[in-house]
Amino acid sequence: MDYSREPESMQSRLFDSTLASVGCTSSEDKEQILVAYEGEWRNLLSKLRSDLKLRRAQDDTSYDKMHQRMKMMHNSSIVGEKIVKVARNYVKERLTDAVREATSQMPPNVLDDENLLYRLLEWDDEVNRWTKARRHMEGSWQFVLIPSAVPNAFVSEILPHRIFITTSLFETFIESQDELALVLGHEISHLILGHSSARNGLETSFRTLEILMLSLDPTEGLLSLGVMAVLASIRSAIGALHSRDNERCADELGIRLTAMACYDTRAASQVFYKMHKFNVESGRDVGVGLGGLFDSHPPSEERFIYLLKESDEENPAKYEETNCSSLKTIFFDALKSGDGKERR
Structure with missing residues (x-):
């Protein structure tokens, strides 16, 4: 089957x-998966609230479970949207810096020739790096809440502009938006820094093989299950090839994005201690996923200590005159317009 002629079918199978x-x-x-869209997630929450009211009036036993899922979706959307926004701005600024640095070393005759300038900028490694990062970030994002016993959050190049979060991540580790922000900031940092690209070709090949097996298996899935289990193990092994340096870089940028989004980075770093404690007590890896937080290196006490120390430098106070102050202004302006009184 030629999947290039059926991109929607391919996307659906990759999603499955x-x-x-x-x-x-x-x-x-x-059927329990919730998907919210950047800039439009409040519409989904409004529908969920209406459904909740109906279930509560009917004394529906599923009310509590649905209420918890609605809270998870709300936090996923509001935090995800903020992290995506600051990450998008961060990448744009880095690309601007890279272009300025590259052009500052070019002679006047190159700067006057637009076509030549464009070609030379394409060949510049740093410009190319941040151009790719900007392409990854641009576009409308989706926040996908998956019912799963595996605590995980991840971003994938093969299913772009989606942040996947499992319900178990909230149930096991996440107690605040600050903690969620650091987890999502870490995952998006892998995407920005290009850590996913190196293994993306092999990963796509494995996914394609799985799709072909499901499509061609005459045993209605029995043979495919065995093959997919093997492929899943191989994918997990590839995930383990992530280097410690990559994880450290993602931690570094992740906590910076968390601070830029005006979240409490000191409180946020506690999530890594909880993950470390869970890993030690369980005596096993936290879980596996598609390029997720837990594939390569389980959260360690060393990483928690690093992030806690880094929070002294990277915190909302650092961005008080930029991101966070503008957000406060918006909120206070909204309060003033609501009752005509200035709050002090």
Whole structure:
């Protein structure tokens, strides 16, 4: 089958394969998936609230469970939107800096020739790096909440502009938006820094093989399950090839994005201690996923200590005159317009 002629079918199968990687395979589980869109997630929450009111009036036993999922979706959307916004701005600024640095070393005759200038900028490694990062960030993003017993959050190049978060991540580790911001900041940092690109070709090949097996398997899935299990193990091994340097770089940029989004980075770093404690007590890896937080290096006490120390430098106070002050101004202006009184 030529999947290039059926991109929607390919995307759907890649999506199913991604869900399977965190144990979301049943029709019942898939029906519980919530998807919110950047800039429009409040519409989804409004519908969920209406449904909640109806269930509560009917004394529906599913009310509590749905209420918890609505809170998870709300936090995923509001935090995800802020992290995406600051990450997009960060990448844009780095690209601008790279272009300025590259052009500052070029002779006047090159700067006067637009076509030549464009070609030379394309060949500049730093400009090329941040151009790719900007392409990854530009576009409308989706926030996908998956019912799963595997605590994870991840971003993938093969399913772009989506942040995947499992319900178990909230149930096991996340107690505040600050903690969630650091987790999402870490994952988007991997995307920005190009850590996913190196293994993306192999990963796509594995996903394509899974899709072909599901499509061509005459045993209605029995043979495919065995092959997919092997491929999943190989994918997990590839995930383990992430270097310690990559993780450290993602931690460094992740906490910076968290601070730029005006979240409490000191409080946020506690999530890594909880992950470390969980990993030690369970005596096993936290979980596996599609390029997720837990694939390569389980959260360690060393990383927690680093992030806690880094929070002294990277925190909302550092961005008080930029990101955070403008956000405060918007909120206070909204309060003034609401009652005509200035609050002090």
